Amino acid sequence: MKIGCPKEIKPQEFRVGMTPNAVREAVAHGHQVVVETGAGTGAGFSDSDYVAAGATMLGTAEDVFAQAEMIVKVKEPQAVERARLREGQVLFTYLHLAPDPAQTADLLASGVTAIAYETVTDERGGLPLLAPMSEVAGRLAPQVGAWTLQKANGGRGVLLGGVPGVSPAKVLVIGGGVVGTHAARVAAGMGADVTVIDRSVPRLRYLDDVFGGQFKNAYASAGNTMDLAREADMIIGAVLIPGAAAPKLISRAQLAELKPGAALVDVAIDQGGCFETSRATTHQDPVYEVDGIMHYCVANMPGAVARTSTLALGNATLPFLLALADKGWKLACAEDKHLMAGLNTHKGKLTYAAVGAALGLPAISAAAALDL
Numbered sequence: 355m356k357i358g359c360p361k362e363i364k365p366q367e368f369r370v371g372m373t374p375n376a377v378r379e380a381v382a383h384g385h386q387v388v389v390e391t392g393a394g395t396g397a398g399f400s401d402s403d404y405v406a407a408g409a410t411m412l413g414t415a416e417d418v419f420a421q422a423e424m425i426v427k428v429k430e431p432q433a434v435e436r437a438r439l440r441e442g443q444v445l446f447t448y449l450h451l452a453p454d455p456a457q458t459a460d461l462l463a464s465g466v467t468a469i470a471y472e473t474v475t476d477e478r479g480g481l482p483l484l485a486p487m488s489e490v491a492g493r494l495a496p497q498v499g500a501w502t503l504q505k506a507n508g509g510r511g512v513l514l515g516g517v518p519g520v521s522p523a524k525v526l527v528i529g530g531g532v533v534g535t536h537a538a539r540v541a542a543g544m545g546a547d548v549t550v551i552d553r554s555v556p557r558l559r560y561l562d563d564v565f566g567g568q569f570k571n572a573y574a575s576a577g578n579t580m581d582l583a584r585e586a587d588m589i590i591g592a593v594l595i596p597g598a599a600a601p602k603l604i605s606r607a608q609l610a611e612l613k614p615g616a617a618l619v620d621v622a623i624d625q626g627g628c629f630e631t632s633r634a635t636t637h638q639d640p641v642y643e644v645d646g647i648m649h650y651c652v653a654n655m656p657g658a659v660a661r662t663s664t665l666a667l668g669n670a671t672l673p674f675l676l677a678l679a680d681k682g683w684k685l686a687c688a689e690d691k692h693l694m695a696g697l698n699t700h701k702g703k704l705t706y707a708a709v710g711a712a713l714g715l716p717a718i719s720a721a722a723a724l725d726l
């Protein structure tokens with residue numbers, strides 16, 4: 355198969371769909387890979403890295419889209435990219451179609467077979483192509499929160515780990531899933547006094563079993579949340595209710611009860627945020643203050659560490675990418691129901707029920723699409 359990897363064009367996106375090592379594996383499987391010149395620069399991969407891995411570099415995105423039977427990307431295709439897609443071509447990338455009627459309409463009009471990273475599933479009910487980005491965002495959260503706590507950045511001037519004779523900072527992590535667990539591990543590793551709260555008792559049992567010595571946990575009742583929040587120097591919001599907006603767990607009025615200069619890191623901002631005063635910010639201007647409380651609310655945190663994120667995403671996508679290239683999308687999906695769960699559009703039909711429900715469009719099952 356001829357696989358194409360264009361340069362990402364969404365503003366501030368520095369990741370790339372295929373690493374040189376992914377190219378090397380695809381070529382070893384007998385495939386051809388065309389990569390747009392400069393596609394990997396933002397993630398620290400040079401054109402010569404790709405050439406050494408066996409790729410052919412092409413000077414324009416038009417050529418990559420025109421030549422490739424499968425396009426591998428990171429971000430949803432932008433309007434100019436969507437105009438280049440066609441029936442018979444496979445698109446493998448993050449799509450997030452439910453809140454995006456314009457993109458959905460364009461993908462359906464193009465006839466492309468679009469497989470979305472975010473809806474591919476695994477045996478344990480997880481989302482294996484979303485998890486790496488949650489791991490990155492979780493581990494990054496205490497790092498950006500520690501910076502926010504510095505006096506010059508508007509914070510309360512507290513060092514996360516303290517020093518001998520001075521107590522460490524208190525960190526409250528709300529939500530003990532993938533983001534929250536990774537955030538808690540790093541915050542504890544930096545020497546902070548960490549408590550994770552969650553509304554799932556089985557999850558709290560797991561955290562207690564595995565990380566009992568590293569950080570504390572508590573049930574996320576409203577009372578516990580505020581008791582711990584009042585004591586905290588940093589609060590990391592890491593909740594998720596699948597398919598729903600994040601619940602608002604600290605109101606504007608409650609900010610007055612927090613320590614002045616405390617840092618709120620709202621990782622859940624991509625689902626609307628879990629603090630009433632959260633609004634999405636960018637890497638250029640990540641932090642703002644409300645009532646003396648610092649807010650960090652960057653919606654695409656993994657973009658800050660594009661190289662690590664590219665490598666982590668690449669590890670997770672590679673087996674699926676190879677299956678799609680080796681077997682063709684139909685056989686690959688027929689043999690793997692988890693990959694089939696990623697199918698969102700094919701030949702002008704929507705093949706993901708939740709997207710149809712969100713946008714008021716008819717959808718067929720992914721299995722039915724195999725016969726089209």
Ligand SMILES: NC(=O)c1ccc[n+]([C@@H]2O[C@H](COP(=O)([O-])OP(=O)(O)OC[C@H]3O[C@@H](n4cnc5c(N)ncnc54)[C@H](O)[C@@H]3O)[C@@H](O)[C@H]2O)c1
Nearest residue numbers: 488491529531532533552553554574593594622653654655
């Ligand atoms: N900003 C970014 O760049 C970025 C990157 C990755 C993920 N995220 C977001 O981070 C959030 C967490 O993702 P995840 O992968 O850890 O999800 P997850 O499903 O692994 O974990 C979410 C946890 O929140 C808990 N929870 C739900 N409601 C709660 C409540 N009211 N109080 C306390 N806990 C509650 C759940 O029980 C679960 O354990 C999501 O909104 C995700 O979209 C953001």
